[in-house]
Amino acid sequence: xxxxxxxxxxxxxxxxxxxxxxxxxxxxxxxxxxxxxxxxxxxxxxxxxxxxxxxxxxxxxxxxxxxxxxxxxxxxxxxxxxxxxxxxxxxxxxxxxxxxxxxxxxxxxxxxxx
Amino acid sequence: xxxxxxxxxxxxxxxxxxxxxxxxxxxxxxxxxxxxxxxxxxxxxxxxxxxxxxxxxxxxxxxxxxxxxxxxxxxxxxxxxxxxxxxxxxxxxxxxxxxxxxxxxxxxxxxxxxxx
Numbered sequence: 001x002x003x004x005x006x007x008x009x010x011x012x013x014x015x016x017x018x019x020x021x022x023x024x025x026x027x028x029x030x031x032x033x034x035x036x037x038x039x040x041x042x043x044x045x046x047x048x049x050x051x052x053x054x055x056x057x058x059x060x061x062x063x064x065x066x067x068x069x070x071x072x073x074x075x076x077x078x079x080x081x082x083x084x085x086x087x088x089x090x091x092x093x094x095x096x097x098x099x100x101x102x103x104x105x106x107x108x109x110x111x112x113x114x
Numbered sequence: 115x116x117x118x119x120x121x122x123x124x125x126x127x128x129x130x131x132x133x134x135x136x137x138x139x140x141x142x143x144x145x146x147x148x149x150x151x152x153x154x155x156x157x158x159x160x161x162x163x164x165x166x167x168x169x170x171x172x173x174x175x176x177x178x179x180x181x182x183x184x185x186x187x188x189x190x191x192x193x194x195x196x197x198x199x200x201x202x203x204x205x206x207x208x209x210x211x212x213x214x215x216x217x218x219x220x221x222x223x224x225x226x227x228x229x230x
Contacts, residue, residue, distance in 0.1 A: 004157070037218070042222030043158070043203060090157050103218075105150075105157030112224075 004093050004106035012112045018079040021109045023091035025072050029104075031097030032074040034051065034066060037088040037108070046089075049074055050097050078111075086113045118206050120221035128229050133142045133191040136174050137204030140185065144206035148218065149178060149189050152201045161202070162189070194228045199227045 005024040007049050025032050033056075035045040045058040049068035066076045072093075078085055088110050092103040119138045127133045135149075145166040150158035164171040164178045164187070171178050177190045191198055204221040 001176075040222070043205075043218075043220035045218060052152065092157075102160045105159065107157050 004033065004091060005106050006089075006091055006106035006109050010110045010112075012114060013081050015081055015083060017081050018077065019036075019081060019110070019111060020105075021076045021078075021089055021091075021111070023074045023076070023106060025074070026091030026104055029093040030059075030072055031094045031101075031103075032050055032068060032072065033092045033094075033097070033103065034074070034076050035090045035092065036092060046076065048097055055097065058092060066111070081113045083113050086111060106110055115199075115228045116221070117144075118204055118219050118221040120202075120204050120224045122224050123222075123226040124227070126229060127194045129196055130193045133189075133194045133198065133226055133228065135189040135191075135202050135204070137155065137164075137189075138185055138186045139187075139206050139220055141208070141219075142185070142208070143208045145209050146207045147178070147180060147187050148205040148207070149174075149176075150203040150205060150220075152203060152223070158203055191226075196228045196230050199226055199228050 007022045031050045033048040035043045037043045047066050048056040052068045063079045068074045088108045090105050092105045092106045094101045094103040117140050125216040148163040149161040151161045154157040162173050164180050168206050180187045200222050203223045205218045207218045208230045
């Protein structure tokens, strides 16, 4: 069974640009969560989607947005990039997003903003 | 303000000995706790979890202990193996409710090095 796939793996953007990251969950999984990982802050929750609806949102500015398609694939968009947005962005998929349901992470997209 | 704290950024342990990774949390609403392991260039992988109704959960070499009154949990790895060298993230989740489900809060991680 294929795991969680994130594309691209690496990305370099300049300040002010916008970026779209993609996450394909495990087949059958309907919940996709996004996290930002930075050295000083660890893994921070961005948002969670289930059946094309955002169910939960972390404390990130409105420049961070996402969506989920009918096939459960999800995209995350960051507009007006700032240097501080440089991070590893991870997505995790699970069957239903319940707290006691195991979530499977992708390898992440390493975003560098210059 | 970090609600899940891993105060030791790194830990070195001799192969065969016990590794103890600690985690403290501040939000008393958390009722489910997880540990994830992360190797470089890979996403975190689930290791073990514990519900707040328990104080211990064991899976092979891995045991998680929960002390609710102290808001503290720990992961014990016995015996430690070189392949256990990774970053370990402690995570916590509030109960699922109409406000949403998986909103896991992670600590910043502890890098474990097991020396052969």
